[in-house]
Amino acid sequence: MLLVPFIRENKNLVIEGLKKRNYSDNDLGVIDDVIALDDKRKNTQTKLDSLLAQTNTLSKQIGGLYKEGKREEADTLKTEVASIKEQSKKLQEEMSTTKEKLEELLLGIPNIPHPSVPFGKSDEENEVFQEWSGSMPELGEDALAHWDLAKKYNLIDFELGVKITGAGFPLFRGKGSKLQRALINFFLDEAHEAGYEEIIPPLLVNEASARGTGQIPDKEGQMYYAEKDDLYLIPTAEVPVTNILRDVILDEGDFPIQYTGYTPCFRREAGAYGKDVRGLNRVHQFDKVEIVHVQHPDKSHDTLMGMLKHVEGLLQKLELPYRILRLCGGDLGAASALTFDFEVYSAAQKRWLEVSSVSNFETYQSNRMKLRFRDGKTTRLAHTLNGSALALARIVAALLENNQSTEGIRIPKALQSYTRFDIIK
RNA sequence: GGAGGAGUGGCAGAGCUGGUUGAAUGCACUAGUCUUGAAAACUAGCGUGCGUGAAAGCGUACCGGGGGUUCGAAUCCCUCCUCCUCCGCCA
Numbered sequence: 453m454l455l456v457p458f459i460r461e462n463k464n465l466v467i468e469g470l471k472k473r474n475y476s477d478n479d480l481g482v483i484d485d486v487i488a489l490d491d492k493r494k495n496t497q498t499k500l501d502s503l504l505a506q507t508n509t510l511s512k513q514i515g516g517l518y519k520e521g522k523r524e525e526a527d528t529l530k531t532e533v534a535s536i537k538e539q540s541k542k543l544q545e546e547m548s549t550t551k552e553k554l555e556e557l558l559l560g561i562p563n564i565p566h567p568s569v570p571f572g573k574s575d576e577e578n579e580v581f582q583e584w585s586g587s588m589p590e591l592g593e594d595a596l597a598h599w600d601l602a603k604k605y606n607l608i609d610f611e612l613g614v615k616i617t618g619a620g621f622p623l624f625r626g627k628g629s630k631l632q633r634a635l636i637n638f639f640l641d642e643a644h645e646a647g648y649e650e651i652i653p654p655l656l657v658n659e660a661s662a663r664g665t666g667q668i669p670d671k672e673g674q675m676y677y678a679e680k681d682d683l684y685l686i687p688t689a690e691v692p693v694t695n696i697l698r699d700v701i702l703d704e705g706d707f708p709i710q711y712t713g714y715t716p717c718f719r720r721e722a723g724a725y726g727k728d729v730r731g732l733n734r735v736h737q738f739d740k741v742e743i744v745h746v747q748h749p750d751k752s753h754d755t756l757m758g759m760l761k762h763v764e765g766l767l768q769k770l771e772l773p774y775r776i777l778r779l780c781g782g783d784l785g786a787a788s789a790l791t792f793d794f795e796v797y798s799a800a801q802k803r804w805l806e807v808s809s810v811s812n813f814e815t816y817q818s819n820r821m822k823l824r825f826r827d828g829k830t831t832r833l834a835h836t837l838n839g840s841a842l843a844l845a846r847i848v849a850a851l852l853e854n855n856q857s858t859e860g861i862r863i864p865k866a867l868q869s870y871t872r873f874d875i876i877k
Numbered sequence: 878g879g880a881g882g883a884g885u886g887g888c889a890g891a892g893c894u895g896g897u898u899g900a901a902u903g904c905a906c907u908a909g910u911c912u913u914g915a916a917a918a919c920u921a922g923c924g925u926g927c928g929u930g931a932a933a934g935c936g937u938a939c940c941g942g943g944g945g946u947u948c949g950a951a952u953c954c955c956u957c958c959u960c961c962u963c964c965g966c967c968a
Contacts, residue, residue, distance in 0.1 A: 497928045501937045508937090511949040515896040518948095526948080533948045701925085822926095831925080 453558050453819045455833070456490045459483060469564030472571055472781035482557055489554040496547045503540040507533055559669055563816040565781050566753075566790035572780025581792060582776040589773070589799040589854040597800045598849040599731035601856060602628065605876050608848075610731070620721065620729070620736035622845075627876050631851075631863075632739060634870030635844055636714050639741035639766065643841060646762050648712035648743055653692030655715060656683040661695040664821035666787035666813075676718050685718040689742035690838045697746060698821035701831055708755060709746040712841070714739065731849060733805065738845035745837040746823065749814070752835035756790065756812045759839045763794055763808050766842055769866035772850055773797040775804065789814045796846065800853035805846040810839030 459466050467480055510533050517526040570579045602608035607628025613621040624632050640650060662668040662684050667675060676685040686692055693713045702709070717740050721729070732738075743762065747755045760776065767774040779791040788811040795804035815833035818824070824831040855862040860877035868874045 494928065497937085501928060504938085505936055507948080511947095512897065514948045518896085530948050537948085 453816060454561055454564070455815070455819055456486065456554075456558070459486055459561075460490070463487075466564055470562070472565045472569060473562055473784065474573060474782055482561060486554065486557050486561070489550060489557065493547070493550050493554060496543055496550060500540060500543040500547060503536055503543065506536055507540065510536070562784075562786035563789045563814065565784055566812070568778065569784060569790055570778065570780045573782040575779075575783045577780045578777040578783055578793070579780065580775060581778040584773045584775045584797065586773060588797065591799050591853075591856065595800045595853070595856060597731065598798070598852040601800075601852045601861065602731070605861065607631070607852070607876070608732070618736075620734070622732065622735055622737075627871075627873065628848075630871055630873075631848060631867075631876075632844060634867050635842075635847060636739060636741060638769075638867055638870050639841055640712065640714055642762075642766055642769075643712035643741065643743055646710075646743075648710040651689075651693050651696070651711050651713040653686075653689060653696075653713055653715060655686055655692075655718075656681075657686055657691050657695070658683060661691055661698065664695050664698050665691045665817050666820060667691060670786045673722060674720055676720060686715060687719050688717050688740065688840075689713040689715040690744060693742060693744045694746075694817060694836055694838065695821060697823045697834075700823055702746070702823075702825040702834060704748065704825055704827065706825070707746070707748045707751070707834075709744075711744040712741060713744075714741045716740075717843075732845040733801075733849065735845055738843060740843045741841050743839050743841045746818075747835045747837065748825070749832070749835050752812055752814065752837060753790075755835075756792075756810065756837055759810050759837060759841075760792055763810060763839060763841050767794065767796065767807075769864070770847070770851065771864045771866075772847070772854065774807075785811065787811075787813050787816045789816065794840075794842075796850040798846075798850045798853050800856070801849075805850060806843075807846045807850070808840040808842050810837075812837045 454466070463483060466483060470480055470483075510529050514526045514529050514533075517523075517529070570577070572578065596604065599608075599610065602610075605628075606626055607624065609623045609625060612623040613619075616623065644650060656678060659668060659682065662672075662675065667684070667687065671687070675687050677683075678685070684691075692715075693711050696711065697709070716737055718737055721734055721736060729735075743759060745752075745755050745759065764774070764776075774794055774796050777793045777795065779788075779793060784791055791809055791811040793806050794808035794810070796807045797803075798805045813836045815835060817836045818833040823834050823836065825834050851864070852861055855864070860875045863871050863874050863876070
């Protein structure tokens, strides 16, 4: 959520930003609506405050008169207060409807893209920020896709997942589950090395948390919802982990704050179909290690670039071909100012799979969750960032496909001490 | 799940027979005095949002959340949440 004073002071910048997100001239009217509503809010606030001030002074006088035993004088003042209260009640109602409308508009306005974000309508116009320069895995004609490999080596049972739960809930078994666990530990250890504190958060969150990171209202349909208890299953560790700092005022010396957490992630993925959802390409439950940074606004961009390096290091150690995309305005998530996606090449499917998304939300989330820091005499919103490091399901898909041979599936060296086997036969 | 108790500023802890109480006091913290330096002592400062103002300031709201009673509520009432104690049940 953007700050209204920010919108007022940077109206042109905001409009340019929204244009990058393909807002039509008509849609841009929302900015003027916001300012008008905010004017009204201020106006009402001023009037209301003065009425309340009158009520307060009169009430004190009434108290004094009662003590002196001047009941009648007190009673006349009471009737005066009554009429003032009538007015202030009206204003109070006006105030709350104005605030609600304003809030609703503000929630609908996405973050302003970073200057480096390219124009573009959809994911097809994302900019390749860093191309893969190494060699590509060479597979024979008879190379199998990961879902076939998973079956051949008894690593993942999709049918059992369907039986137990439904489509998109894979069941890992044997070396498949060991590989999964190895990757989680590998990623967590790497994050620990990089200075992140490990968190094991709750997997269900309340509405305030979902709102804080921006899942509500924009992505509400994406989350599983436990109606009886009014709780949401997390779509990513980002939600519970970032909300650790909801309603917190940090000291400047607290920066940077670094958290990492492994959690399963639950996504409804309504509307997805076809080859996109085959095997592990898109599932309702997957494992992910997330890294979260809370940083001073002046340093957040550098931090983002550092997070990119961290993710790159992981992919290099896993010996996977990857490329980095800078998302264009049309593909950028509403909460994000700048996002880099990492894609890994899945050699048998002959396609790139997204395995990580690293974003700087700047103050968009911190404004929602009132995450601030002391800056001299005032408080300022901190910057929040996060990234997958990494999302497991698709990593597994690429590892299986790229490392297959007639001998079996080779485990990358960095992972062998975790799996305690070097090949899947 | 049943019965009872409690939620106050960074922490501890008054106030809770309604009235200059945004809230005593202590600790912590910040600045100053003293000291060669430190400690101790002393002095002062020390919440957040909103409105207004160039600023100082002023106004307003906030004592777990929401609602109500009242001229006036941290103090009374309702409701929700959380924590503690006891009982039951289960890991």
